[in-house]
Amino acid sequence: MxxxxxxxxxxxxxxxxxxxxxxxxxxxxxxxxxxxxxxxxxxxxxxxxxxxxxxSGGFNATVRTVQCSGCGTCLQLCRFGAVNLDRGRAQIDPIACEGCGVCSHFCPEEAIDFSPSINxxxxxxxxxxxxxxxxxxxxxxxxxxxxxxxxxxxxxxxxxxxxxxxxxxxxxxxxxxxxxxxxxxxxxxxxxxxxxxxxxxxxxxxxxxxxxxxxxxxxxxxxxxxxxxxxxxxxxxxxxxxxxxxxxxxxxxxxxxxxxxxxxxxxxxxxxxxxxxxxxxxxxxxxxxxxxxxxxxx
The missing domain is CATH 3.40.50.300 (P-loop containing nucleotide triphosphate hydrolases)
Incomplete structure (x- = not known):
């Protein structure tokens, strides 16, 4: 061949x-x-x-807003500017997110899902x-x-x-x-x-x-x-x-x-x-x- x-x-x-x-x-x-x-x-x-x-070529991070306490840990750790706080709850910009998983790993409330993305x-x-x-x-x-x-x-x-x-x-x-x-x-x-x-x-x-x-x-x-x-x-x-x-x-x-x-x-x-x-x-x-x-x- x-x-x-x-x-x-x-x-x-x-x-x-x-x-x-x-x-x-x-x-x-x-x-x-x-x-x-x-x-x-x-x-x-x-x-x-x-x-x-x-x-699936990567992963996406998504926040379960009901579980999020708004502590800001993910905002401080994200190096790509993908996280912001809105009304005391974290939100993740899917375009800016690089799928590194740091926010999900260190979230004290375990409120961030990190799942495969469909690309x-x-x-x-x-x-x-x-x-x-x-x-x-x-x-x-x-x-x-x-x-x-x-x-x-x-x-x-x-x-x-x-x-x-x-x-x-x-x-x-x-x-x-x-x-x-x-x-x-x-x-x-x-x-x-x-x-x-x-x-x-x-x-x-x-x-x-x-x-x-x-x-x-x-x-x-x-x-x-x-x-x-x-x-x-x-x-x-x-x-x-x-x-x-x-x-x-x-x-x-x-x-x-x-x-x-x-x-x-x-x-x-x-x-x-x-x-x-x-x-x-x-x-x-x-x-x-x-x-x-x-x-x-x-």
Whole structure:
């Protein structure tokens, strides 16, 4: 079983469009949407949810006002300014609360409950291209890295149970916690970038992150023909780092048309960007089938 993670240094580079097309081109694969903060792979693949589960990534403190004596102990101990006194009773702001549990632990009246919070949901689904695991994190909720790890675990379990040989992961943009949770231990990373100065800069950060975790990284430039000169600079940057440049994808309005019709571009049209993505898939498949060197982790 191999894991392919598609990432990008910034949002809007076409990462999800590539992931969706790979799902359509692959055989015997499981798809996982690990971009849990802004999940949108389901908009193209249209999964039918078979099972859904609540996700708890932390805890919430709540006051039982009838039992509260208004002593102010929690107000003094809270370092996040989440506690205030109203009419002699403590109240906790759920937005400011960091879920540390100090107020509940030291409350002399034992008037503060400290219970798991529901931060989102995760789903086991089916698509016309095979099984899919995805999630929806609530607005302003945290612990996206923990949710990503859960999604990957479930995808691996499905792949093992159904004897599927590939997991295609749509990772988060950037280099933060959910990205790290998406890529550690993966067999191959594909960074989708764009020919802009921010795209070039953020690709360098992604390359540094991949190198830190010893994860093999390949590079693809989307909409390369909008700035051929910068495309060449990005490709030079990649080669200096000994990163394979496995594809260029042209700018093509058919990509947007396909999204409007809730389809992948490789299903929507046989030419243009679809041809480029098919070539990219062939190159990635070759990398995945090559003997893997041992993974190094710090």
């Amino acid at each position: 191999k894991e392919l993670v598609i990432i990008s240094g910034k949002g809007g580079t076409g990462k999800t469009s590539v992931a969706a097309s790979f799902a359509a081109l692959a055989e015997n694969a499981v798809v996982a949407d690990c971009d849990v903060d802004a999940a949108d792979l389901h908009l193209v693949l249209e999964p039918q949810v078979l099972d859904r589960h609540d996700f 989102g949901q995760w789903f086991l689904s089916t698509t016309c291209h095979g099984p899919m695991v995805h999630a929806r994190l609530g607005i302003a909720q945290e612990n996206s890295g923990k949710l990503v790890s859960l999604i990957r675990k479930q995808a691996k379990q499905i792949a093992a149970n159904e004897d599927r040989n590939l997991i295609i992961i749509d990772g988060s943009p950037g280099i933060g916690c959910p990205v790290i949770a998406s890529l550690t231990g993966a067999d191959q990373l594909l960074a989708v970038t764009e020919p802009t100065m921010s795209g070039r800069h953020d690709l360098k950060r992604v390359a540094d992150l991949a190198a830190h975790f010893g994860s093999p990284l390949a590079v693809c430039i989307n909409k390369w023909d909008l700035n051929p000169d910068l495309t060449r600079l990005i490709e030079d940057d990649a080669r200096q780092r000994k990163l394979p440049v496995v594809g260029r994808i042209r700018y093509d309005r058919a990509v947007t048309d396909a999204q409007i019709h809730r389809r992948t571009v490789v299903e929507h049209t046989p030419s243009g960007a679809a041809t480029d993505i098919k070539k990219l898939w062939q190159a990635i498949s070759t990398l995945l089938s090559a003997p893997q060197t041992p993974k190094n982790h710090p």
